[in-house]
Amino acid sequence: MIKRTIYFFNWVLLIGSTVIVCMILGVILFDIFSKGMPSLTWNFISKLPTNGMTKGGILPAIIGTTLLTFITTIFAVPFGVACAVYLNEYARPSMLTNIIRASIRNLAGIPSIIYGLFGLALFVQAFRLGTSSLSAGLTLGLLSLPYIITTTEEALKRLPNSMREATLALGVTQFETIKDVVLPTALPGILTGVILTLSRAAGETAPILFTGVAFYINGVTTSINQEFMALPYHLYMLSTQHQSIEEVRPLAYGTAVVLILLVFMLNIIAFYIRFKQRARD
């Protein structure tokens, strides 16, 4: 009887924990959306900040984050996919591939602020790119690399070997097989991983702190060698650095809503691609 009571108590623990985890998510979303939605007007997302950022919109931050994500994509996706192709298609298991895989796993565990320092030392200072969206985008690209490689490799692994053997038997070279058969077939899986990685990169703040993000930019710029505003940093700045924090709180909530909606939208696109692919298989 006592044993039964103990086990019952344990059961309650399991259910209780799950309920708490769900409540955490619920509280986060409820608080941000209930207080942020009133700020979310068309003017808010289409206008420049005015009156020392106590009024107006967040258009430069939206554009900055979009530009940044674009630079990250151009740099990290081809590179990451190429590395995954090498690991899964060309290389035989060896000391070298073990070292490459270990490096990738360890890169994924490095704190994002250290990527920020590395971007500062490498892109801003050594390559003389200055504090710019190019430096920051490349830094985020480095941060994204391990995730893109890992998810792409998983997508490649799921393809049956018979597919590769069939084309090779036709006398087609390995690169042609990869270009015309392997990559197109694995595309949905690769896209899912890439989009999820980009949604993470878009929300990152620490790596862009010293590589180019700015407090305030007058007007809209899409130049890659200038400083920029970004949504996550804008939220940080409005909630800790602004001179009238209480007054701009609604704007901070609004920025949080836009940031979370952007990230969720990317996630939903990724889930949709994954769902379609599973339905097809």
Next chain:
Amino acid sequence: MGTTRRENTDWILKQLFKTTGLVTIALLGGIFFMLLYNSFAFFSNINPIDFFTGVQWNPENVNGKYSIFPLLISTGLVSLGSMLIAVPLGIFTAAFLSELAPPKLQAILKPAIEMLAAIPSVAIGFLGIVLVGPGIAKIFGIQNGLNALNGSILLSVMALPTIITISEDAINAVPKSYREASLALGANKWATLFKVVIPAATPGLIAAVMLGLGRALGETMTVLMATGNAAALPRGFLDSVRTITATIAIEMGEVPYQTTHYFALFAIAAILFLITLSINLLGEYFANGLRKFHA
């Protein structure tokens, strides 16, 4: 002739793909070298013994006090607190997901956990300021809720998805035969879970905790926003703390290039790098223990 050209192209591209693999090694090496190089520059000015044993981080001082000790204690305190919350919550939730939840409920809960993982850290930090902070101030009757406890709560939220996902994999990896053997011996479902399945999944659960801890130790924005950032030795969870990550974030923007202070930030980053690297390697070691089930 055409064939040869195609084969040449193939060979060249293969080397190109291989280069990208080598670059990932160079990237890890480059990050390590950059931290090491700048740390050496720092330790040529500052005695390493003072760095590790002093009690003050005060670079603005004329004599510049550079001791990592208070920052390490702060980082450790906040991360420890976050694990005290996230480990039981995460493992119990994972056990519920894999052992108890019907498939339909799983189909709702798993995306919910992925949603939690997708929320940017700066948004969690924001909630630390507007929601958790005032809550703590009210409950403990203190003026300001920006302290280690606040950071721990937020970091536990950041670490939860990692811990849940990997723990769930670990519990799922326990072979069905273990459960069947236990049930056949007359043990009920509960006893099977707590006496057989969870002990068998322990290496994987440790891996989950390690990777969650690695995440918490390296998190910057949430602790920067929610812990108050006082660079003094904390006496408890209700004290304001300043972690290694937050120190780098606050000071790197203002510090002049290649001064002792500049190098000092690289030195504390190097220590953080070594800590997270060891934690991740330890996690990987335990995760490999999982694979024996699949053999």
